[in-house]
Amino acid sequence: MRIEKSQIDQYNDGLFSRHNNQFIFLKEQLAEQGVQADEIIAELARFQVAIPSWALGTGGTRFGRFSGSGEPGSLEQKIEDVGLLHALNRSSGSISLHIPWDIPKQADSIIDLASSFDLQFDAVNSNTFQDQKGQELSYKFGSLSHTDAQVRRQAVAHNLEVIQYGEALGSKALSIWLSDGSCFPGQSNFVRAFQNTLESLQAIYEGLPNDWKMFVEYKAYEPNFYSTVIQDWGSSLLFCQKLGPKADVLVDLGHHLPNANIEQIVATLMMEGRLAGFHFNDSKYGDDDLTVGSIRPYMLFLIFNELVEGMQRAGNSSDAYAWMIDASHNVKDPLEDLLQSVEAILIAYAQALLIDRPKLAVARQENDVVRAQQILQNAFRTDVRPLVREMMRRSGGALDPIGLFRDLQLRTQLTQERGAVSVATGL
Numbered sequence: 390m391r392i393e394k395s396q397i398d399q400y401n402d403g404l405f406s407r408h409n410n411q412f413i414f415l416k417e418q419l420a421e422q423g424v425q426a427d428e429i430i431a432e433l434a435r436f437q438v439a440i441p442s443w444a445l446g447t448g449g450t451r452f453g454r455f456s457g458s459g460e461p462g463s464l465e466q467k468i469e470d471v472g473l474l475h476a477l478n479r480s481s482g483s484i485s486l487h488i489p490w491d492i493p494k495q496a497d498s499i500i501d502l503a504s505s506f507d508l509q510f511d512a513v514n515s516n517t518f519q520d521q522k523g524q525e526l527s528y529k530f531g532s533l534s535h536t537d538a539q540v541r542r543q544a545v546a547h548n549l550e551v552i553q554y555g556e557a558l559g560s561k562a563l564s565i566w567l568s569d570g571s572c573f574p575g576q577s578n579f580v581r582a583f584q585n586t587l588e589s590l591q592a593i594y595e596g597l598p599n600d601w602k603m604f605v606e607y608k609a610y611e612p613n614f615y616s617t618v619i620q621d622w623g624s625s626l627l628f629c630q631k632l633g634p635k636a637d638v639l640v641d642l643g644h645h646l647p648n649a650n651i652e653q654i655v656a657t658l659m660m661e662g663r664l665a666g667f668h669f670n671d672s673k674y675g676d677d678d679l680t681v682g683s684i685r686p687y688m689l690f691l692i693f694n695e696l697v698e699g700m701q702r703a704g705n706s707s708d709a710y711a712w713m714i715d716a717s718h719n720v721k722d723p724l725e726d727l728l729q730s731v732e733a734i735l736i737a738y739a740q741a742l743l744i745d746r747p748k749l750a751v752a753r754q755e756n757d758v759v760r761a762q763q764i765l766q767n768a769f770r771t772d773v774r775p776l777v778r779e780m781m782r783r784s785g786g787a788l789d790p791i792g793l794f795r796d797l798q799l800r801t802q803l804t805q806e807r808g809a810v811s812v813a814t815g816l
């Protein structure tokens with residue numbers, strides 16, 4: 390299914406006058422503060438958030454899964470879904486594949502299909518946290534860290550195979566998240582587990598094409614509940630430093646212990662030039678995988694504050710990093726949820742771009758704590774939604790992506806095409 394440009398234009402016509410009044414008002418307000426709305430809109434237009442192939446179906450918990458209808462049943466249908474998102478918001482221009490859930494059998498036709506929706510292939514993700522049907526050796530007690538060298542070799546071979554699939558599609562990065570660790574004290578030798586993992590990662594690193602990156606993701610706990618081999622950003626950075634310049638740290642917002650200062654982690658990784666990018670989600674208690682910005686929008690803004698500062702210092706822009714949504718949708722329509730997440734990311738980015746950095750630097754230098762806080766909160770409390778809408782409109786998207794999704798009854802149409810019991814592969 391595709392959305393026609395005329396459908397978007399017609400929809401936008403109905404909303405334009407109201408939107409334009411709000412946009413012009415904000416633009417003038419910002420101009421008084423010395424901020425050029427058009428510059429922010431150009432930065433927003435560049436910001437593309439990858440959609441993972443496993444996030445297009447209804448997510449489950451260990452207690453159950455309540456599937457929706459019209460879910461994509463094949464890789465082709467998943468690409469179509471991301472195509473719908475990108476047509477609506479023009480900010481979801483890539484798809485991140487998970488192997489083996491979504492093995493591209495004929496790369497050429499998959500590339501053609503993706504290109505027809507103006508989509509590219511982001512990082513490819515390996516999976517050694519589950520046993521697959523017919524797999525020779527089990528990952529029950531670990532994969533890259535396993536005590537048995539044969540299991541480690543099998544896990545390395547899987548990652549090398551994932552790189553091959555990615556190469557055929559034009560991906561440029563391998564993303565590795567391990568569930569390796571231990572559930573009970575005494576179960577694992579921390580140092581041996583680290584060293585085994587390092588050796589395995591080195592073997593994968595050697596198989597990386599020259600223009601590829603390896604993203605090393607950390608997670609504090611779950612599914613192992615006593616220890617994980619790559620438990621935090623420090624461990625991840627240590628692996629990357631030992632591996633070499635092609636390995637960088639991937640931050641997943643849900644993978645920290647409660648109340649961790651994630652924005653400070655981001656600042657430090659950027660200082661070292663070792664931030665690969667992000668897996669966005671939100672959480673209240675643990676790795677809840679909720680809609681981005683739904684629980685802690687101020688934290689998201691503070692993270693973007695560090696990102697903007699880090700990019701300015703490094704002299705690069707948002708395309709130098711990998712941005713992806715890594716969330717699960719238990720009770721919402723997955724596509725609507727993803728549209729909400731992308732909007733929340735763009736809002737936080739736009740707010741961070743409003744921060745008056747020269748004034749902030751002065752306030753910090755003079756230890757004017759009140760002023761420094763005010764500068765941040767002035768930006769955070771600005772309603773920047775007209776900027777995000779204007780970016781989508783100028784880029785050819787809808788002024789209100791969820792509104793149009795509902796107006797066109799896209800889920801009903803997808804259900805008619807795919808059936809009510811179509812279930813997407815994934816968690």
Ligand SMILES: [Mn+2]
Pocket residue numbers: 566606641668715
């Ligand atoms: Mn993740």
